[in-house]
Amino acid sequence: MRHSVLDCQAPYSWDVEDMGSYGPGWNSSAHTNVSLPPSPWQYQSQGKLRAPPTWGSVVLYRGGGFVADLGPDLETAMSVLQYLFDNTWLDVYTRAVFVEFTVYNANINLFCIVTIMMETAAVGAFQFYSKLQAVRLYQSTGGLSAFVMASEAIYFLFILYYMFVQGKLMKQQKWEYFRCKWNLLELAIIILSWSALSVFIKRTLLGNRDMEFYHDHKDEFASFYDTAAADSVLGYLIAFLVLLATVKMWHLLRLNPKLHMITATLQRAWTDISGFIIVMIIMFLAYSVASNLMFGWKLYSYRTLMDAVVTMVSLQLGIFNYEEVLDYNPMLGAFLIGTCIVFMTFVVVNLFISVILVAFSEEQQYHKPSEEEEIVDLMLMKICSLLGIKCKKQEKDEGKENNCTASVGKKAPVD
Template sequence: MEHPSGPVGLEAAEPRAERRPSGTRRVGGIVKPRLSYSRELEIKTTLQELLIYIIFLTDLCILTFGMVNTDMYYLNKVMSNLFLETSVSETDRTSFKTIGSMVDFWKFAEGPLLDGLYWDTWYNNKTLTSHKNSSHVYYENLLLGVAQIRQLKVRNNTCAIYPYFRTFLKECYREYRYVAEDKSDFGLKNGSVWMYSSASSLAPWHWGAMGLYSGGGFTFTLPKSRSESIRKLAFLRRNGWLTRGTRVVFIDFSVYNANINLFCVVRLVVEFPATGGALPSSQFYSVKLLRYVTYYDYFLASCEVIFCLFIFTFIIQEILKVKKLKTEYFKSAWNWLDMLLVSLSIFAIAFNMYRTVEVSLLMESLLSNAYVYPDFYFLAYWQTRYNNMIAINVFFAWIKIFKFISFNKTMTQLSSTLSRCAKDIIGFAIMFFIIFFAYAQLGYLVFGSQVDEFSTFQNCIFTQFRIVLGDFNFASIEQANRILGPIYFITFVFFVFFVLLSYNKALVKLRLKKSKMEDLYPAGGSLQSMKTKGHSASKTDDALKLSRRSSVDEKGYLKSPQLQKWKETLHQKYHSAENKELAMAPQDQVSPQEFQQLFRYATELEKRLNEVNAKLSRVLKGMPDLKGSPDKKQR
């Protein structure tokens, strides 16, 4: 007797005259949908695209990490310590950080500033003569050209004076605004020191603590020698270069460290607000403007070429997708992400080319005249913004990986979870931010004039987030207002922690919201009634799963026969409806839901038949022993 090697009796069970549906195929004696070919092809194509994209992402990461290194941090640190922490003398502890008036500014400019810019002697007081007309800050950083000092002023009578005080006040200078900027000559009225100089059209405005400042102003440069710089600063101080209308002073200079091939562009800013006093701030940009020096730089150049080829390919792909899908293309969030990545990459390529050309031109002008101020601030400013843009680009590039692994159920748990709880998150966010911004406005109006953390509305928002995280200064709030301070703090903590963060449970307790069990089991009681009352199959299945989990014993058997009856009724209705839909569907078209159901049935059937086949094989192997057994002979 011959036995089939495959599943037993399956070939015989199928009549020869019976024709299989056009949308199926036979694999190992089992009828499977041909749509599985499309699924397999889709997965294979997706994996190929994922592999190519990982190569692109690796290339992008190499480029971005090649732009940043730890030397940038250390260069910024030593420069900030030199120009911000150094005091005038042992007796006069005035430093840049402690500047509080115009007198302090002149002390810093004629003392620590010049000490930091001009390194003429070695640590043993020997004169450095190896580099004529040049200064090496910390002996390692070459001062490029000379430093520039610039100020912006506002006009007199730019603010309104109350009539009762007009007899006492003849001058009035408001806070800085571009429309109130004073561009008229003053003082000795000769040279750029006393005459206004316009900024180039590409010069970035400076965003300070008290305002947004333009790129023009009254400027002068320091000489190459320390002694001449001291005389020039003293001359300007005696002739009143800083006036009541002065609102900000900028000190700009740049150094280059050949050991690590980095430029450090420094801007020291002192703002003189309309309230009086002075507010110092600083910016240190360590950037790599000379791109191709070492062998590693040329390796990065090859990575840049590969990056450009990838972007060119992506552009063509997106254009073809737009032509094919037209308006449907813009309905997908992944397509918008692709456009964002391509746009940022194109801007990065264009800026990289512009930066390379501009640095070459600046270097040529610097080498031709070392007595002028080389404006590297413009390039350093945009290089920093470029680095920030690339960082965002890399972030979204990593997020795009979810697009390629979405076929895996495990990988889509996060998106599925967020989509399921989106309504709850939005509802909670609306309630939370209504309370949050109400308290932010209250804190700004009550404590804004006395507490630094509440001095602006933006600071109030960040301060309240810090309170939520447990970082707060209750003493300053209480000192600002002994009555409203504690009330504000206690009620804010109460509403945020004890109401908003537990609002779901509170609503259930107050019978304002149904619990999860009540939502799955509506009034009426049975799971069977859920179908008749219009509940979806997915919601019914969730209820069935929940009832199964809550109604089984330690062995996994249902405790209640009624639950088993509900289960059988639901499965009969659900499967009969599915079979009816499958019968009515065209033979050559299968929906994704139908394919998943068929594929699940076929997989389960193949698994069971393989088990039967394995058992029959073991039985057949033992049949010859039965023929030769003593019992058989006796019979």
């Protein structure tokens, strides 16, 4: 039909994207001025706009396009919008509209990069999408800035020390080094730490570049997208670092009797726990697929399967918009939410907790201290005896010895 119908409204693709220059009203015969600033009717490349390709809910869009600068104040923005409206800047060939702006909140020292996108698949109806990214570009504000910088410097001094230790171990053990899971944990922490430092430096350089561009061109739009993307990557790296550091702390505190008992409890109940995890994953997928099929074409929270999974997880945490589901379909919405809460929260999760509690009670009855725990107890007893302090372990042992002495020294009656 594209060859038969001259005025065919084809879907968006990089191959058919228009990159020409026009006059007002998309008049191709009108004289176009290529001088700065560019006209809203002239295509601007991805490199000039400093905008990467953007994923929408329909397709991947190129970073370039026809751009209209709304200006620094409301009056200028209203006049520009009226000019675009009068000359039909948005027509039947428009496939996506991006609105980008950046705001700064000085009270909490945060920049917020806002992206609003409306896209269509050549059928006339636009889908709405918004994205907010918060970035802290001024790192030296606040009274704790010196403490934070000192903590970061001390942290990387520890990382250098651990690099030296792990290097010696790697030289001694060679390929056997990679067979120990705790060595791999240390190696992952070191790699993630230096990766986070490099991304932090890049984020700082990009932020300084964007702020310098803003100060030199206050009447133009300053894009902070690259800085926000680097900050997002830094956040993910720090999150994984915190996760690995927590695992390492758990391993370092394994000599604590209570933590050792918790670890032994999880090991005892791991067979049942793994079975319940599989059941929970299946039920989550079932409710996610059902909600995506029933509400995905209408409600934004269920538009994709991944969004539906995130929404179902939020339901278990109590972060859920009940009104949008009940307003859309009261019967199906109430049934879906009610059964999910009953089966997932009240049945499966409670049974999951019950399995752990049963294993914990069994572990309390048959728990045996590890060799490392006994060594630590012996060291504490020796230290306390040198200092003249009686610890609880010594008092219990003396109480047992007194009971044994009393039972042995008892004399039998004589006829």
